[in-house]
Amino acid sequence: MSDEELRLKMVRGFSQNVPHNRALGMNIVEMGQREATFELPYDPKLVGNPDTGTLHGGAITALLDGCSGAAVFAALTDLVPIATLDLRIDYLRPAEPHRAVLAKATCYKMTKNVAFTRAVAYHDSPDDPIAHSVGTFMVSTKAGRS
Amino acid sequence: MSLIDTLAEARRNNDYQAFIDAVPYARFLGLTAGLVGDELITTMRFGDHLVGNPALPALHGGTLGALLESAAIFELLWRAETIVLPKTITLTVDYLRSGAPVDTHARGIVTRQGRRVTNVRMEAWQGDRGTPVATAHAIFLVMRG
DSSP: OOHHHHHHHHHHHHHHTOHHHHHHTOEEEEEOSSEEEEEEOOOGGGEEETTTTEEOHHHHHHHHHHHHHHHHHHHOSSOOOEEEEEEEEEEOSOOOTTOOEEEEEEEEEEOSSEEEEEEEEESSOTTSEEEEEEEEEEESOHHHHO | OOHHHHHHHHHHTTOHHHHHTTSHHHHHHTEEEEEETTEEEEEEOOOGGGEEETTTTEEOHHHHHHHHHHHHHHHHHHHOSSOOOOEEEEEEEEEOSOOOSSOEEEEEEEEEEOSSEEEEEEEEESSOTTSOSEEEEEEEEOOOO
8 A cells, every 4th residue: 555545544534533524424435635525425314494305504514624624634745633714615506305415625725834625515516516615724733733 | 384484483482492493403413592681692512423523622613614504594583574594605614713522602693684685794602702713704595485
């Protein structure tokens, strides 16, 4: 196993062990060099509007936040702690009931202190998004250094 | 009973919790809400399933985003003259410090109420309200249909 494969395997293991990711039922579909694809299976406990069965926006927020963080980890050369600075999410259309939501995130810029991400949530194709997000992350947080 | 009917009844009875309990995701997060003086405060009770970083430990950023979005929606539903389910257009969260594994409170304040869209800013805090763990702003579509 190459260093690269080992690092991505560690990121995968780390993300899978996040309690809230597990509580949501999130799956890691794919990890790339600076990319991550997560899946959020449909679950009645995550519904925001019981009349329509639509997932709550908060579940999509958690999916995009977790997936974006994993993309930052995938882009790091050393596994140092990170912290979300900000996350903007545009909700483009409701998620369809009884269907899993996928998220694909890219860390498109990495600097010494800050990482920049963009991500989309979708059912079938990233070209037909449910939500779009941009985020910034602090790299190597104070909490992690101490 | 539809969600709108549940809310209308909850407002008549001044029982906000009845409405929150009708939303499955709000129950999953462990949200409660109540009036403190004139303010509608939404609280996310701590639970192990909300943790994002077990090493610190700290709340998952997504849970804080969901709490802030919920606090804004609850504020809109509670104050609105006619009840329309707000649709979130955009939400921006600033994460200011890591969320400790304790209860978190949030409040939304309407900054502009338009005919079609409403702007809300939100803040979430734990012990000291003066040092929020996260702030946010959001824009909601508030039209029927």
